[in-house]
Amino acid sequence: MRAPIGTFDDARPAADRLDLLPAPVAAAVRDLDDPDSPERFLHVDTEPEIADTAVFVERHGLELLEQSANCVVVAAKRGGVTTLAACVVLSGARVDVNGAVRRQLGARKVSFAAMETATGETGMEHGGITPVGLPADWPLLVDSAVVDTPWVLIGSGRRRGKLIVPGKAFAALPGAIVLAGLGADPA
Incomplete structure (x- = not known):
């Protein structure tokens, strides 16, 4: 199957690749992906060594830089309570943690969550x-630019492989809040 973006040797419906996805991602794909839709979630199998965006787009098409998104986990603190949230922005942007994220979550302080x-x-x-x-x-805070992108390349839950998802599908994910200006230009 030919992927709608990028130059991939192996693109298949994500529902056919559940064995390559971690359990929570596989469960979500089973629940969210419509097998009768032409806009199915796709999985592209790639080497873990090239998972980082810069290396990945060099290998699979520079146009992917404008069609890729990153998902980061943040920890929002207020009154001794910590809330975890996720933010999705296009790869060429950075998450506006101290502005848009802090305001949306009503937090006093927001930082990127520890890797562990x-x-x-x-x-x-x-x-x-x-x-x-x-x-x-x-x-789940999603920059409106992600939703407005026809097809978006995003992680698959593992360093091996990526998902290609219709941009509008991000607005339908559980907990999704679409925000203009969540992704700021890197300074």
């Missing part, structure tokens, strides 16, 4: 965290 916390709470690997399959009670 992010991987332990999601059941996913560092460098592969995806919004598909996150804990349902987490806020």
